[in-house]
Amino acid sequence: MSRLIRMDHTGHTTLARWDAADPASVEAAVDALRRELDRGYLAMVSTGPGHAEQVRELPVDADTVILRLPIAGG
């Protein structure tokens, strides 16, 4: 089961779980991702040790998609 996770003040919140073979769960995850992207979150997927990629669509095959906020110079 893949997960869509948002980092927030609780540590993290699982917004959706999906199975690539279950279109309804994928659709729910896509909707949840879109909502968070509209709120300004960035979706990140690990692509191997030390590598990550920003995505704008739900990568259905991904194990975990993490939502983070933009960063800025302090």
Next chain:
Amino acid sequence: MDERRLTLYARAWTATTLAHVVPFCVTAVVLVLIEPWLAPMSALALVQAWVIPELYANRGAKVVKPQHRAGEDAERAALGLLGDLVDHRARDVHARTGLVPEPGRLGVWLVGEAGALLVRGRRGPVHCFCVRVNEPGLPSGDRIAHLLLALRADEAGLATVANQAFAGARWRVRRRLAPRMRPALDLAARQAGEAAR
């Protein structure tokens, strides 16, 4: 941001440090040569020559200063997520020092809650980057995870977005770090040295 620009930046910091230190040292020598009884003033000039670079290094080291804690449950949950993102060695370093080591193309990074240190080579300079997620309620593990993911996705981009608070000698930054963080800097220097071979 690339290696060439980082090198230029480090050299600019060295030049700035010299521009502060040399005049005070010259003043100290000249004062004693003019009148030996001006030795106390000469000593004050030498203190200035020492303190000014230390203040800059302190500003740099402060980028990885721990921020306020969130609730215990949130901190634990965030730590779990951060632990999933890194290997056991980085988890161990984080548990001991509060910093997450992350090798990159530009050098070895030490990611903190509101900034990161970039170590370039075993004897190379340390760059202190002030960069953070503007969400004060996040637990510390999440703040680090934000920077870690941003770094992994676009290392040069993170170095460009961040403000460089200081670039200079490792020993100078090390002295200003909290004692528990110093082993992380030593480890990063070793890793950077091995990577440079």
